[in-house]
Amino acid sequence: MRKRVEATFAILLILLCVGMRLAYTGNEKLPERGEDLIILDALDSFGERERPAVRFPHEKHVADEQGASNCLVCHEPRSEEGSGIKFAFKNRDGLSREAVKDLYHSECLGCHADLEAAGQPSGPQICSECHVNSSVDSPRSSHTLHFDASLHALHEDAASLDCQACHDSSGAVQRVVAQDASHPVSPKNSSHALCITCHLNVRTSGETSAPLDCTGCHANPPASASSSEDTLLSENVAHGGEVTFDHDLHESADIACDVCHHKEPETSCSECHTDGASPESGGITLQVAMHTRSSERSCLGCHESMGAGVVDDCTGCHEPFTVGHK
Amino acid sequence: MYQFITGPLLWLSFTIFFVGCFTHVVLYIKDLDEALDRVSYTTHIGWAIRGALWSLISWMVPFGTRSWRVKPVYTLMFYLFHIGAVIAPLFLSAHAVILESRWGISVPTLPDVVADWLTVGVIVAAVGVVIRRFILPEVRILTTDRELGALFIAVAPFVTGCMAYHQVGDSTYWTLAHILSGELLLVAIPFTKLSHLVLFFCSRVQIGIDFGTKRGGMKSVGMPV
Numbered sequence: 001m002r003k004r005v006e007a008t009f010a011i012l013l014i015l016l017c018v019g020m021r022l023a024y025t026g027n028e029k030l031p032e033r034g035e036d037l038i039i040l041d042a043l044d045s046f047g048e049r050e051r052p053a054v055r056f057p058h059e060k061h062v063a064d065e066q067g068a069s070n071c072l073v074c075h076e077p078r079s080e081e082g083s084g085i086k087f088a089f090k091n092r093d094g095l096s097r098e099a100v101k102d103l104y105h106s107e108c109l110g111c112h113a114d115l116e117a118a119g120q121p122s123g124p125q126i127c128s129e130c131h132v133n134s135s136v137d138s139p140r141s142s143h144t145l146h147f148d149a150s151l152h153a154l155h156e157d158a159a160s161l162d163c164q165a166c167h168d169s170s171g172a173v174q175r176v177v178a179q180d181a182s183h184p185v186s187p188k189n190s191s192h193a194l195c196i197t198c199h200l201n202v203r204t205s206g207e208t209s210a211p212l213d214c215t216g217c218h219a220n221p222p223a224s225a226s227s228s229e230d231t232l233l234s235e236n237v238a239h240g241g242e243v244t245f246d247h248d249l250h251e252s253a254d255i256a257c258d259v260c261h262h263k264e265p266e267t268s269c270s271e272c273h274t275d276g277a278s279p280e281s282g283g284i285t286l287q288v289a290m291h292t293r294s295s296e297r298s299c300l301g302c303h304e305s306m307g308a309g310v311v312d313d314c315t316g317c318h319e320p321f322t323v324g325h326k
Numbered sequence: 327m328y329q330f331i332t333g334p335l336l337w338l339s340f341t342i343f344f345v346g347c348f349t350h351v352v353l354y355i356k357d358l359d360e361a362l363d364r365v366s367y368t369t370h371i372g373w374a375i376r377g378a379l380w381s382l383i384s385w386m387v388p389f390g391t392r393s394w395r396v397k398p399v400y401t402l403m404f405y406l407f408h409i410g411a412v413i414a415p416l417f418l419s420a421h422a423v424i425l426e427s428r429w430g431i432s433v434p435t436l437p438d439v440v441a442d443w444l445t446v447g448v449i450v451a452a453v454g455v456v457i458r459r460f461i462l463p464e465v466r467i468l469t470t471d472r473e474l475g476a477l478f479i480a481v482a483p484f485v486t487g488c489m490a491y492h493q494v495g496d497s498t499y500w501t502l503a504h505i506l507s508g509e510l511l512l513v514a515i516p517f518t519k520l521s522h523l524v525l526f527f528c529s530r531v532q533i534g535i536d537f538g539t540k541r542g543g544m545k546s547v548g549m550p551v
Contacts, residue, residue: 005472006476006514006519008475009514013479016507016510021499050437050439117329125328128491129498133492
């Protein structure tokens with residue numbers, strides 16, 4: 001026996017592995033995807049990564065019934081009361097590369113291990129189950145949010161929000177201004193700060209309708225949305241936001257044509273001022289052209305200079321968003 | 327499964343490994359006999375230490391001794407195997423993560439790409455060693471299932487680890503196989519020829535003392551040069 005101990009161990013090892021292969025109902029690990037997917041790329045700012053970035057399924061980590069307090073397991077609250085949470089992982093600011101790595105490993109693996117020890121459903125603890133190779137990657141799913149008329153109506157009617165809750169005076173969606181000018185807030189973070197902070201406050205007050213999970217807002221399949229029956233239906237039953245412009249009224253108000261038609265009398269605003277900043281418009285979008293208070297060519301600027309006072313009621317011009325047929 | 331094999335099973339493997347290796351060293355030293363071996367281990371302690379260190383260092387440095395120099399290809403395979411086999415697992419960043427998260431011990435780590443190449447080196451060298459064992463008659467006659475078994479046990483964690491790292495096929499399976507084969511290697515070391523992990527040092531020290539004192543090491547002491 002002693003003479004053959006190596007071979008015995010080797011055979012044991014083969015049996016062990018084969019047995020485990022047979023017993024183990026393993027599944028080929030597919031990369032996580034979906035609207036709730038977040039790529040944890042915090043190490044990217046330190047240079048090249050050693051392992052594939054973690055594809056983090058946010059939804060799996062949010063136990064909705066626990067409400068807003070659940071966010072604080074992974075996120076820090078912002079310093080001011082009611083100002084929501086920081087979207088980065090907690091305690092991450094200012095850490096070195098190694099410290100960031102250690103933080104994620106200890107928090108993620110620690111939680112997964114604790115859950116397994118407690119006999120509860122848990123997450124992965126093996127390297128490759130989180131760091132899934134990008135060579136078998138599928139395209140990152142889109143996070144586009146279709147804030148259509150029905151959703152708009154829902155916020156205005158059901159949630160009784162003023163236009164100014166989300167829009168600035170130019171009509172654009174409010175942008176969060178960075179405290180540090182060298183680190184501008186991305187549109188994504190800005191929108192999240194605006195929406196999720198509000199939803200968090202609503203949820204904290206006991207109301208349950210405002211979604212906090214990713215797919216609560218990012219649920220529409222983006223590519224096929226325009227052809228989807230649901231979307232068409234929602235667009236039919238909700239409407240609002242249009243401006244019914246009474247040209248005759250403006251003519252009779254003793255305004256020269258070239259105040260508005262400053263290029264040529266026959267050229268309408270939207271020929272140059274498109275939704276994007278076209279070269280003909282001098283970089284001024286239609287929205288900006290209509291809402292710039294400092295310009296008398298714009299609706300708001302003209303209304304204010306004509307003595308209408310500061311215009312802050314959007315529905316003076318825009319149709320309110322309502323649910324129901326036109 | 328993962329918690330068990332990286333928890334109690336790992337502790338058990340480490341215990342067997344450390345106790346087994348320690349026992350080997352203790353028994354080796356206990357069984358030394360100045361009279362039977364005809365080596366005065368303790369009489370010229372300075373010369374003994376000098377000889378022991380010289381022997382250890384010479385045999386650990388590539389091409390440091392004559393035997394390494396007469397078989398350069400084998401020497402390269404040998405060092406490719408052993409350097410990777412020792413350094414890669416000890417300084418692998420993924421192992422450091424486990425150490426850090428379980429016991430809060432922080433260890434220096436190698437870049438993954440270096441550890442990966444070392445691992446590939448171990449596997450290539452192992453294949454080379456097996457081929458050598460089969461094609462050279464002087465080692466073929468010495469090759470039994472003990473040698474092949476020991477090599478298989480030693481290389482298995484590197485192959486499975488490499489598969490897991492590169493995520494070939496089901497990486498969860500490869501990772502679990504990697505952990506289990508690593509634990510089996512730890513357990514096998516005291517009971518197999520793999521015990522050379524510690525016994526190499528014992529025999530080199532012993533032979534170093536022998537040659538450093540008796541067999542010519544002290545030849546010129548007190549003698550006219």
